[in-house]
Amino acid sequence: MVPVLYDITFDIAEGEFLALMGPSGSGKTTLLNLIAGIDKADKGSIHVGDVDITTLSETELAAWRANSVGFIFQFYNLIPVLRAVENVELPLHLTTLSTRSRREHAERALAMVGLDHRMDHYPGEMSGGEQQRVAIARAIVTDPTILVADEPTGDLDRVSAEEILSMMERLNRDMGKTIIMVTHDPRAAARAGVLRHLDKGYLNDDAHQNPL
Amino acid sequence: MMLTKILFRNAFHNKLRSSLTILGIAVAILAFGLLRTVVSSFYAGVEAASASRLVTRNAISIIFPLPIAYTEKIRQVEGVKLVSYGNWFGGVYIDEKNFFPNFCIEPHSYFALYPEFVLNDAQKKAFLTDRKGAVAGRKLAAKYGWRIGDTITLKGTIYPGNWDFVLRAIYKGRDNTIDETQFFFHWAYLNEGIKKIWPRYAEQVGFFMIGVNRPDVAADTAVMIDQRFKNSLAETLTETEKAFNLGFLAMAEAIVTAIQMVSFVVIFIILAVVANTMAMTTRERTGDYAILKTLGFGAKDITILIFGEALVITLTGAAIGMVLTFPTSRIFGSQLATYFPVFLVSTETIYMDIAAAFCIAFFAAIIPTRHAIRIRIADGLRRIG
Numbered sequence: 035m036v037p038v039l040y041d042i043t044f045d046i047a048e049g050e051f052l053a054l055m056g057p058s059g060s061g062k063t064t065l066l067n068l069i070a071g072i073d074k075a076d077k078g079s080i081h082v083g084d085v086d087i088t089t090l091s092e093t094e095l096a097a098w099r100a101n102s103v104g105f106i107f108q109f110y111n112l113i114p115v116l117r118a119v120e121n122v123e124l125p126l127h128l129t130t131l132s133t134r135s136r137r138e139h140a141e142r143a144l145a146m147v148g149l150d151h152r153m154d155h156y157p158g159e160m161s162g163g164e165q166q167r168v169a170i171a172r173a174i175v176t177d178p179t180i181l182v183a184d185e186p187t188g189d190l191d192r193v194s195a196e197e198i199l200s201m202m203e204r205l206n207r208d209m210g211k212t213i214i215m216v217t218h219d220p221r222a223a224a225r226a227g228v229l230r231h232l233d234k235g236y237l238n239d240d241a242h243q244n245p246l
Numbered sequence: 247m248m249l250t251k252i253l254f255r256n257a258f259h260n261k262l263r264s265s266l267t268i269l270g271i272a273v274a275i276l277a278f279g280l281l282r283t284v285v286s287s288f289y290a291g292v293e294a295a296s297a298s299r300l301v302t303r304n305a306i307s308i309i310f311p312l313p314i315a316y317t318e319k320i321r322q323v324e325g326v327k328l329v330s331y332g333n334w335f336g337g338v339y340i341d342e343k344n345f346f347p348n349f350c351i352e353p354h355s356y357f358a359l360y361p362e363f364v365l366n367d368a369q370k371k372a373f374l375t376d377r378k379g380a381v382a383g384r385k386l387a388a389k390y391g392w393r394i395g396d397t398i399t400l401k402g403t404i405y406p407g408n409w410d411f412v413l414r415a416i417y418k419g420r421d422n423t424i425d426e427t428q429f430f431f432h433w434a435y436l437n438e439g440i441k442k443i444w445p446r447y448a449e450q451v452g453f454f455m456i457g458v459n460r461p462d463v464a465a466d467t468a469v470m471i472d473q474r475f476k477n478s479l480a481e482t483l484t485e486t487e488k489a490f491n492l493g494f495l496a497m498a499e500a501i502v503t504a505i506q507m508v509s510f511v512v513i514f515i516i517l518a519v520v521a522n523t524m525a526m527t528t529r530e531r532t533g534d535y536a537i538l539k540t541l542g543f544g545a546k547d548i549t550i551l552i553f554g555e556a557l558v559i560t561l562t563g564a565a566i567g568m569v570l571t572f573p574t575s576r577i578f579g580s581q582l583a584t585y586f587p588v589f590l591v592s593t594e595t596i597y598m599d600i601a602a603a604f605c606i607a608f609f610a611a612i613i614p615t616r617h618a619i620r621i622r623i624a625d626g627l628r629r630i631g
Contacts, residue, residue, distance in 0.1 A: 067624050072539075072627075073623070096542045100541060100542025101542075107627070111537045111540075112537075113252065113538075114534075116252065120251070125541045128541070128542045128543065133247075172541075
């Protein structure tokens with residue numbers, strides 16, 4: 035087993051838009067996965083709100099993720115056999131909402147990202163930017179407290195990347211979502227309110243307001 | 247509901263691979279069904295045997311005859327209702343390749359004992375009154391184009407010479423499990439012929455068919471019949487018709503066992519093919535399963551997806567295979583009617599097809615499911631891109 039992160043202690047305020055930067059292999063994605071509850075730390079604790087997620091069982095952690103975290107990935111990670119609206123609706127199947135309510139929520143989320151006209155298209159029929167917008171709709175449809183984004187613009191052209199980042203900014207500013215974004219693109223990091231650097235598994239202590 | 251949608255769409259997402267796998271399953275189920283039907287057809291005679299009939303033969307071997315004089319002595323045994331008798335004739339029609347079962351019988355009692363052979367009254371009367379008369383099964387008559395009144399010559403393989411018969415009746419089976427390829431004629435006609443060529447073999451029969459009053463005490467009746475001929479020159483062995491037929495089947499047991507084994511090997515091969523397909527499919531979807539787990543779906547949901555997909559593919563192929571089994575078995579049965587006079591796809595075979603399909607799906611999905619459940623989300627997500 036190779037250690038990835040060392041002695042990391044830091045807080046993220048509610049409603050903060052944090053960018054985690056660092057070179058490849060610095061541990062950015064691992065740190066993000068730990069915060070989002072999709073990986074487990076060997077030691078230490080991670081508190082999100084009042085919950086110490088390191089003490090949760092797999093089942094409890096899955097339920098916590100479903101309620102509290104929205105995910106945006108570099109490669110969109112949509113289910114290829116589901117249409118856009120079905121992809122967005124997917125997390126709602128773990129709730130008690132009725133079929134009709136689920137569909138209404140999904141359509142509303144797609145409208146928020148400007149894709150109400152692409153609801154019935156499969157991921158393979160959409161551009162990268164559109165797929166990422168569907169992924170954002172899926173991430174926000176359950177109204178989670180935190181959004182985690184792992185290189186959300188890494189696979190997009192400049193125009194699409196700008197659109198996605200503007201959308202994330204709006205989600206943070208207008209809806210108060212706490213966003214933690216991993217990126218090594220300075221242009222993407224410039225949109226975040228707070229910037230932190232990781233290097234070889236160590237977090238630089240000097241959290242600062244984003245100078246970019 | 248959404249999981250059902252995903253598993254159905256996943257099952258047919260890679261159309262070429264799914265189609266080839268389904269085709270393979272269909273062919274395997276078809277082969278399995280046909281082989282099981284061959285096995286069932288071996289047992290058709292056993293299944294058709296009546297519990298109220300006994301067969302008495304020479305205790306040494308079926309090839310040794312018994313005196314016709316035993317008829318009256320058997321009739322006197324308590325519980326015996328009706329006694330008939332006959333011989334295996336073993337004649338061939340024109341050429342040796344034209345083989346079919348042919349027996350000489352005592353006609354009045356024999357057809358009374360076998361109500362499953364249905365005869366037209368007028369034809370039956372014509373047969374009973376003509377010593378050279380013969381009765382053929384419907385399929386046999388159709389195969390050789392025989393009509394009532396035709397003269398049929400059989401070449402004796404046991405009893406030398408050409409034996410002429412006049413077709414007086416054609417029987418039908420009471421249902422489709424009854425063999426309609428047999429040929430019967432008067433025992434008296436054969437006996438007369440034997441008197442001329444081998445006088446010392448006359449007045450003897452190969453077997454007695456015995457109808458009993460109470461099937462539940464048939465075993466006791468059989469014992470009483472054999473006791474009556476104990477220490478005689480020709481001791482008897484009496485058993486139920488079912489046991490008698492099973493005794494014949496025992497001679498072909500190795501073949502039946504081999505066919506049964508081959509049928510299961512076919513299923514094992516297709517299991518390996520489906521398991522390989524599921525392994526490839528699941529490996530390709532590792533990322534999808536990781537996303538589902540990320541979103542909060544659990545091991546149960548992943549299990550439903552993979553087992554469901556395996557079931558959809560396997561049951562589709564099995565359904566096609568089962569549907570094809572019926573016309574194929576009809577063609578097969580008509581081509582091999584001489585060897586398998588009753589070649590019917592049984593309900594049991596269909597149940598075994600369905601069970602085989604479920605087993606294939608279940609075993610093919612176990613390892614891929616285990617892998618998909620165990621893989622860490624972070625590792626699964628790393629497979630994407």
